[in-house]
Amino acid sequence: MFSDKKARRRSVLKGAAATAALGATGLYAPAVLSQTRKFEGTTINGAAFSHTFSAHVRDLIPEFEELTGITVNFQDQAFPVYNQQADLELSTGGSALDFVNITFIFSGRWIGAGWMHPLDDFINDPEMTPADWNPGDFAGGAQASLQDADGNTYGFAWEAGAMIMSASRSDILDEAGVEMPTTFDELVNVCDAIHNKDGVAAFVADKLHHWNWIPYLMGFGGKVFKDPPGDLTPTLDTPEAAQAAEFYANLLSSYGPEGVLSFTDEQALNAQLNGRANIRTQAIAWHTPLANSPDSKVKDSVRFALMPGGPAGNFPGSNSHGWGIPVGSKNKEAAWEFIKWVMSPDVQRRIAIDQGYSAVTRRSIIESDAYKTQMTFGGQDVASLYLQVLELGGKSGYMKYRTVPVFPQIGDKINKAIERVATGQQNGADAMAQAQDETISDFRKAGVEMDL
C-alpha cells in the first residue's frame, strides 16, 4: 500500500515535473518552432535598388528559405528604375510586392501617402518579435525617416549612409605633393594637380546630382528649401546655388572621365576599383569596396577622409534606406518574418563583420571592436569617419530637406540643371533660375503652399 502510494506519488511527482517542464518550454519553444515554420509554403516578393547590401541579402536568402519554408523572390534594379517602379506599384495599392526598400528620398512621400504598413503591431507582439530582437538598437538618426510624426514605425534601416571622400590612387596625390583636400578650394587644386596623371581622371561621381551636389550647395551657404519640412519654398535661384552649381559642374566637366554625366553608381565604383578615376565623394558603402572587394585593384593605394567643407561649413550627406511592407501586401506577416530575420542582430553582424558591409545600422555592431577592426584599412580608422558624419547630420538636421514628400520633383530639376551647367548649355545662375521656376510650377500642381 505504502509502496503503491509512494509509487503513485512518485508517478504524480514525475508527471507534475514533466508537465511543468513541458509547460515551461511550451511557453517558449513551441511558439518559436511554430513561428519558424508558420508560413511554410508562402511565397513573398521583394524589391530594392542595386547595392552592396542587396547583394549580401541575395546570398543569404537560401538560408532563410531553408529555415522558414518561405520562398523569397527578390529583385534589385538600378536606383532610378527601382524607385520609379516601386513608386508606381505603391501608388496603386497593388499586392505585387510584400517587402520593399523605402528609399530615403521617397520615405516622406510613401509614408505620408499611407502606402506603407505600420510595423508597430508586429514589433510589440512578443509572439511575432522576440524581445532580444531589440528595435531600440537601431541608430535613431537612421530610423528618423522611417517614422511618421506620431512616432509610428514603417521600416527598419539597413543603411545609415554617410558621405565621405576617397582617393583610389593616393599614390598619384603623393607624387604630385598634395594632401587629401579638406576645403572646396583645396579640392580644385588637388584635382588640377592630379588630373590625367597616369591616365587617371581626378574626380568621378554618379549622375544622382540631387544627392552628390547638395553638400556643395550647403557648403557655399545655399539651401534646397527655405525651412524644411515646414516651409517648402524652393531656394534654388540664390547666388550661392548658382556658385555651387558652377563649382560642382566644373568638377565633373573638367576632371571627370569621358561620359561621367551618364555614370551610374556602379560605373563610378568600377572606375575607382580599376584605378581609372581617383577622388569621389559619396556614401560610405560605395567607398569601402575599394579596400575590401576582391575586384579592387587599388587596395594598397586607397585613402579615406571626411568630405571637404566650403566657406559656410561642412555638410556631408547622410541618409538611410530601410525595409518596409506595402499596405497592399497580402503576406504582411511572412514579409515581417523576412525583415525581422534579415535585420536581426545575428544576420546584421554577419553581413557587417563577415561580409565587410560598412553602413550598418545597429548600434551594438557599430560600437563593437570587431566592427572597428573591420573598418580599419591600412591603419585608417574609417569607422570614426562614419560616426563623425552621422553626428554632423544629426546635429543640425540639415538633411531634413531630403525626406519631404515632394523631393522627387525638385530632385529632378536639380539633376537637369547640373547637367545643363556641366555641358555648357547654361551658366549656373540661369540653370538654377530655370530649376526654381520649374519646381514652383510642379509644387503648385502638388498643392504645396509656398512663401513666394
Next chain:
Amino acid sequence: MRNGCDLTAAASDIALVRGRSKGRSFDRTQRLFYWYCLLPALLVLGVITLLPTIYLILVSLTPLDLTRPNTWWNFSNPTLNYELLLEDRRFHNSMWVQAKLSFWTVLLQLVLGFLFALLLNMRSSLLQALRTVFLIPMVLPPIVVAIIWKVLYTPDISPFYWAFKAFGWSVPALITDPNWALTAIIIADTWEWFPFTMLMILAGLQMMPQEYVDAARIDGASPFQTTLFITLPFLKGVLLVAGLFRLIDSIKAFPLIFILTEGGPGTVTEVTNYYSFVQAFSFSFLGFSSAITVVMVAATLILSWIIIRLVGWGGEDG
C-alpha cells in the same frame, strides 16, 4: 398586238421594279450581314481603344495626383492642365525635340530604306542572302537595341572608343554631349528601323511591272532618270504608308531615350512622351500627364491627316 406589247412592257416594268426591289433588299441584307460580322470586332475595338481614350480625356480634365486622393474626379477646374501646358517651357521644348527626332529619323529611314531596297532588288544570290541579315535590328526587342547602343556609346566599355583611343583620337561621349546626344538617338533609331521601310519598299519594288522600266530604257532614260521618274512615283503610296508608320512610331520613341540619355543632358533629348512619363511615374501627376498625352494624340492625328491630304495615297495612277 399593241395590247400584247403593252402587256409585255408592263410585265417587264413590273419585273424590273421587282428586280430592283429584290436587288435593294439583297443589298440591304448584304450590308446588314457585313455589319453583323463587323459588330464584335467594333465592340472589342471600342472597349480596348475608345473607352481608354475617353478615360484619358476625362482624367486630363482633373488635377489627379496619386499622392492626393481628393484630386480623383475633381472637375472643378477642367482646363487647368491645358492652361499649365501653354506656359510650360519644358513641354514646349519636348515638342521641338520630338519634331527634330521625328523629322530626321523618318527622313533617314526612308532614304536608307529606299537605297537598300534598290540594292536588294537586284538579282544576286549574295544580296538575296543578305536580306535576312538586314532585318536583324528590326526584330530585336527595343530594349536590347537600346542596351547595344548604350554599350557602344559609353566610352569606358565601348569597343569603338577603345579603337579611337588606340588611334589617339579624342571623341566626346555622344550621349552626354548636348551637341551630339540627339544625333546619337537618331543614329540608333535609324539603325533599328530602316529595315522596316526597306522591307516595305522592297515589296513595292517587286510589284512594279518590268515593262515600265523597259519602256523608259527604250526611250533612252538613264538609270537615275528611271529611278526618279518611274520607280519613285510608282512607290509613292508605299513611301507614304511607310513614312506614316515610322512617323507615328517615332512619336512613341521611348526605350532608346530611357536607356541612353533619360532625356538629357539637361532636356536635350527629352521628347514629349518621355516628359509625360516623368510627370506620371516620377511625380504621380497623372492628370497633367494625361493632358500631355491628349495633345500628343491630337497632334499625331492632325499631322497624319495633313500628310495624307498633301501627298495622297498614290494608287493606280501613281
